[in-house]
Amino acid sequence: DVVLTQSPLSLPVTLGQPASISCRSSQSLVYSDGNTYLNWFQQRPGQSPRRLIYKVSNRDSGVPDRFSGSGSGTDFTLIISRVEAEDVGVYYCMQGTHWPPYTFGQGTKLEIK
């Protein structure tokens, strides 16, 4: 199975400052159709996961443009340009290229400093 390794696992950030989360895969996530199925999810306290980014860099509808995704092959990054209070929660990367199974990173807990 593909292993996704996120860093850091804990991310204290000052309001208004940027935040960056890394996700590294144990193998390339380029699919046979040329797409890279690497998604990012946000899980606020007490809520269900919500997808933010799909196929590396595509923002889902309703997601603020302060969230962006980048990367290729085995290295990917989620960036929040200016952290707001509502961004507190746990962020997960997920790969859907080499399935089954879909696999998730361990999660990165973002908190306000």
Added chain:
Amino acid sequence: EVQLVESGGGLVQPGGSLRLSCVASGFTFSSYWMSWVRQAPGKGLEWVANMNQDGSDTYHVDSVKGRFTISRDNAKNSLYLQMNSLRAEDTAVYYCARQLERLRDWGQGTLVTVSS
């Protein structure tokens, strides 16, 4: 608006069975692959199973193979997860999710607790 509403969770003894349901609305249910994903208390996310549009293709994570079975009823816009031979390590919130570019929309989850 897409809605996914899970039900059927509860407390069950080790070795017991439970059937989870997920009712979908706000989209054409029969047009999408659907998944179950679980989250143990205080832990991360684990994909459990998925099924294609007409139910002819299914996949399960190794840890539940032979014990859990995903199914669907498109006439009822419903997804199911039959869970047998439950173990303590199956304790988790179980989410159903619509697959659009993999996992797009999630329900609120239903808690399954396996304990004596």
